Amino acid sequence: MPLALYLLGLAVFAQGTSEFMLSGLVPEIAADLGVSVPAAGALTSAFAVGMIVGAPLTAVLGLRWPRRRALLFFLVTFLLVHVLGAVTGSFEVLLAARVIGALANAGFLAVALATATSMVDTGAKGRATSVLLGGVTLACVAGVPAGALLGQLWGWRSAFWAVALVSVPAVVAVARSVPAGPESAGAPSVRGELRALRGPRPAVPLAVGALVNGATFCTFTYLAPLVTDVAGLGPAWVPAVLALFGIGSFAGVTVAGRLADTRPLQVLLPGGTALLAGWAVLAFTAGSPVALLVLVLVQGALSFAVGSTVIxxxxxxxADAPTLGGACATAAFNVGAALGPWLGGAAIGAGFGYRSPLWVSALLVAAAFVVALAAAGTAHAVRRGDRGEGRPVAGLSGSRPVSGPTSPADTDRRPGPRRQVPRPPR
Structure with missing residues (x-):
């Protein structure tokens, strides 16, 4: 893998830390800025909404620039809004900074995915994706706990300063190491990329990815009460369990990156089945601390292995819409990141207890299977009904259009039986 790919992963690490670090800083922010805790919690929701809305919009902007310029613009914007967030005394300004930071994050990730896959061979997109997503998983392992620790030692503003400082070497690295990329005149047009995204081929893995990621963040969001109220462990265990989930997710991304290009179905089918079963088993055994610790590690690995393979x-x-394809993947996974916690919270609010998010996660993975199997069945029916007409086949296996005649004229030109011409009499 090129060095520039790992430098892009450093920037994704900083952005992933920013996305998740407020989970441990909300009370301090609320007290410092004079707002309620639910109002301060809206800072996390604002970031998620910015990621969902901003991914396609900022990707369109990025299509008009060379890739290095687009990456630098988004990354510098991300850095500056964190400096603004660190110095402001206004909650409204901080809220706006979170939204703008999310827009910049979404644009950077969309262009970074296109850049990463363009720097490797056509059959190594899975490994390139795993390097970028490794930055997100490392943010869960190290960045988020470090941000919470900084907040406890020097106040919540220090966490914003830390994200800005980590972004500085990433800016320098992108400027020096990332290829400039195609100029806007030679880059794919917005209309061309939109045309390439039509049809079921991209839609199926996007839907599956949103559901799988929804399952992941449904349980991840409510791990703390699962640890303390269900397993009976002390509050000091919560950071350790969160880090354990992050370690598993990093391992899953790393291993899946080596299989996603050549044997994706060997990751998706057994991995997805094990993921579904794991959420159900964890729901039954969460009262056991040993079972909880083991399964949190396993489910973290399976969740990100399947998720990164779907991406x-x-x-x-x-493939013909690299930038908007990455943007749609970013948006879909953030839809899952917003939908999963909401469904889990609704289950808890309905009185089903802190195990209920685990069952919701299992149902979301089951829904992902239903979508994938329905798409595969539809594609099979289309192939049989069209009797060989060339159409793209939807699904997760990356199958190609089936070859065959494309018009009646093609059929008319098929060779038939040779007609016998009578010889004249001698």
Whole structure:
């Protein structure tokens, strides 16, 4: 893998830390800025909404620039809004900074996915994706706990300063190491990329990815009460369990990156089945601390192994729309990140207890299977009904259009039996 790819991963690490670090800083922010805790919690929701809305919009902007310029613009914007967040005394300004930071994050990730896959061979998109997503998982392992620790030692503003400082070497690295990329005149047009995204091929892995990521963040969001109220462990165990989930996710991304290009179905089918079963088993055994610790590690690995492989399938299915394909993948996964916690919270609010998010996670993975199997069945029916007509086949395996005649004229030109011409009499 090129060095520039790992430097892009450093920037993704900083952005992933920013996305998740407020989970441990909300009370301090609320007290310092004179707002309620639920109001301060809206800072996390604002970031998620900015990621969902901003991914396609900022990707369109990025299409008009060379890739290095687009990456630098988004990354510098991300850095500056964190400096603004660190010095402001206004909650409204901080809220706006979170939204703008999310827009910049979404644009950077969309262009970074296109850049990463362009720097490797056509059959190595899965490995390139795993390097970028490794930055997110490392943010869960190290960045988020470090941000919470900084907040406890020097106040919540220090966490914003830390994200800005980590972004500085990433800016320098992108400027020096990332290829400039195609100029806007030679880059794919917005209309061309939108046309390439039509049809079921990209839509199926996007839907599956949103559901799988929703399952992941449904449980991840409510791990703390699961640890303390269900397993009976002390509050000091919560950071350790969160880090354990992050370690598993990093391992899952790393291993899946080596299989996603050549054997994706060997990751998706057994991995997805094990993921579904794991959420159900954890729901039954969460009262046991040993079972909880083991399964949190396993589920973290399976969640990100399956999720990163699905992202790779999106990029293969949208090969003619590299930037907007990455943007749609970013948006879909953030839809899951917003939908999963909301569904889990609704289950808890309905009185089903702190185990209920685990069952919601299992149902979301089951829904992902239903979507994938329905798409595969539809594609099979289309192939049989069209009797060989060339159409793209939807699914997660990256299958190609089936070859065959494309018009009646083609059929008319098929060779038939040779007609016998009578010889004249001698």
């Amino acid at each position: 790779a399938r999106v990029l293969y299915a949208a």
